[in-house]
Amino acid sequence: MSAAIEIAGLSKQYSVGFWRKRPRIALQPLHMEVQRGEVFGYLGHNGAGKTTTLKLLMGLIFPTAGSARVLNLDIGDPAMKERIGFLPEQPYFYDYLTAPELLTYFAQLSGINAGNRERRVRTALIRVGLRGIDRLQLRKFSKGMLQRVGLAQAILHDPEVVILDEPMSGLDPIGRREVRDLIQSLKDDGKTILFSTHILSDAESLCDRVAVLQKGRLRVVGRVSELTASVQGRMEVTWRDAPAEALGGLAVENRAGGDCIRSVVLEAELDAALQALRRARGRLISVTPIRRSLEQYFLEQGDTETNLGRDNEPRLQFQTSETPPFDTERIAELAK
Amino acid sequence: MIRRVLYIAHNTFREAVRDRVLYNLVIFALLMIGAAILFGQISVGIERIVIINLGLSAMSIFGALIAMFIGIGLVSKEIEKRTLYTLLAHPVRRWEFIAGKFAGLAGTLAVNACLMGMGVYAALWYVAHRLTSGDVSLLGAMYCIVLQLVIITAVALLFSSFASPVMAAVYTFALFVIGSFDQDLHAFAGLAHGATRWLAMAAAYAVPNFASLNFISSAAHGIGAGPKLLALNSAYAAVYCVTALAGATAVFERRNLK
Incomplete structure (x- = not known):
């Protein structure tokens, strides 16, 4: 057919x-x-x-x-x-x-x-x-x-x-x-x-x-x-009741908003980040994967065939997944 | 195939009605009522002529304005609002769209003219308290007004298929004015010499001859257009409309809907 x-x-x-x-x-x-x-x-x-x-x-x-x-x-x-x-x-x-x-x-x-x-x-x-x-x-x-x-x-x-x-x-x-x-x-x-x-x-x-x-x-x-198999994602960890430095060098980025602190960590370092948060007696609010668009991925691979004009410089654009496919039980276990 | 044209025509008619195009009838009715009362009191013996002249002229002007301003938007508005994307995603050929839009507006204008015609007869009855057999000649004049309006619609569609709405309106209005003086253009061609003569002659035949479709004055004096003349005028309007619509379709068939 x-x-x-x-x-x-x-x-x-x-x-x-x-x-x-x-x-x-x-x-x-x-x-x-x-x-x-x-x-x-x-x-x-x-x-x-x-x-x-x-x-x-x-x-x-x-x-x-x-x-x-x-x-x-x-x-x-x-x-x-x-x-x-x-x-x-x-x-x-x-x-x-x-x-x-x-x-x-x-x-x-x-x-x-x-x-x-x-x-x-x-x-x-x-x-x-x-x-x-x-x-x-x-x-x-x-x-x-x-x-x-x-x-x-x-x-x-x-x-x-x-x-x-x-x-x-x-x-x-x-x-x-x-x-x-x-x-x-x-x-x-x-x-x-x-x-x-x-x-x-x-x-x-x-x-x-x-x-x-x-x-x-x-x-x-x-x-x-x-x-996306080879795309190393990042995770956004949101917590409260612990200082912003709780994650140490694991956090790529920290932002405070209200009582909460949001940190971006590499996916591979999520476990370590959650353990650090537990040690600091922080209260975990959420863990959300941050996914790059496929196009961004290909741009970052430095594909030489990519033909970009001056006004189309690669832009760092992240898409936040709306419904994160994440193991919540594992998060809860790590956060204990 | 014809069904789809009719469905599009029906929707175009419905759009005109819901966009309150027929509200012009209210102004026309007020005009007729005012004229009937006024001229019934101050005119002696010529009130019938005045009412017919006024009524048919108003019918022609109102109709021409509707034909022009709605006609130029028939295609451009659909493209601008992108309603055409979903329409053409269905099994509709582009020529069917053009034909349906034309038929819908032509139908709207015909209904509008019919209602206005009834208004003219009502005003005549009011001033003369009776209708004579000579008043039947008005029907021929009204029919020719509808033919004029249908031609204007086709011309507006043609221009709107390639020009911006503003320019299409300008072109259509210019052609309407020139066409209304087409017999003068023919007379000028007869007097001119050389290339000017040929150019004037070509222009006189190319523009729609609205002057030959105007029987308002003769109808006011009780002189009707004969069946042969009406048949010839119908054939002329048909040929002109088909040619204009074929041109519009030819342009539209190749148009990218960006």
Whole structure:
């Protein structure tokens, strides 16, 4: 069986400038495959080319070179769109409509027959957690609610492939978890999901594989665990009732806020740090892993192929994992 | 295929209604009521002509303003607000979007003109206390106003497919003004010589001939447009709209939605 999404040398170049047109490469020739039934994360910083790739796949912009096929259909084939769902980044809809009206409109355009429309609309709204909003126009929706409407329209016609551009954007922690659950349930239904994000923890918790894009170039494709295996993480330890010097030289960084002190330590030295804290009779509040983004990791590896402009110096950017996958029992034991 | 065009047209009509576009009818109604009361009292024998002239001119101007200002936003607003991204992510071809948007606004304008037409007849009935068989000729003039509005919509769509909203409005308004004096342009071409003649002639045929679609004065005097003329005007409007929409589609089909 062929891959769900096959991208062969897809590239995009814009001309910028008024008098003298200069080329600006948004996406360098991209070769990639997403297998059927896979949850595939598309990672990279803002401006890395993620949205460009997804827009190319959706036919919203046209490639400078290369081609792509989704479910064995060329991306220019309108029949392809009957079988895929798409959520654009920060979606905006006709604000004079209510959510059921909007979804009914999209259901009509997707060819869902009249007998099934209402049921599909109801199901999609319930699935994204929107209830009791039947009479509310979309202009009165919050950003998070609009994101949910966007997700509902993407899954409304039961597509085989779902493409989501920053699906967690604008959502609160509960909303983010619900979206993760939704993606997981779509995977359980056998759907193929391609979603872009710049947050590693989202990709790590959901994806079978990820691709990392940097300055329009594909850097790597693989499993998150494989890609981060050699990344030495850092941990943030928060405590109280002990002096800031309690961790001694183990703390890379110390910050005091209120009654608490937050220290960053290397992951390898966490045990020693917790023991030092116990000796100082400090009270442990939390231990949170700090994860670097994959892109940052690749920058730090000093990859000579990386082509950064003057205004794109590597920035030290850390992502704090929202739901730390940490052994709490071990922490409690060490803190005794 | 046609269904999708109709769904988009229906949504465009719904947008116009919910954005209170039809509120212009309130101003029109007030104008007609005021005119009927005023001219019913001060005009002797010409109140019918005044009401028809005023009513049909208002219908034409109100309609043209709606066609221009909503027409130029049909495409650009969808791109600017990015509502188009989700629309085109569904199995909708770009030409279907253009055709649906055009049909939706044309339908809005037709409904608007129908309601205004009823207002004109109501005002006529108020001042004359009866309607005559000659008043049927108004329908032909109203129909030709709708044809004008439909052409303006197509032209606005064409310009908005490649120009900024402001420039599209300027171009459309300029074409509306020039088209309203198209017969003068033809007359000028007849008097000119050499390259000027050819240029003027080309321009006279290229711009929409709104002058030939204007029957307001003749309708006020009870002279209606014959069925043959109406058929020819319909064919002219159809050809002009199809050409303008084909141009808009050709541009839009190649446009990157950044």
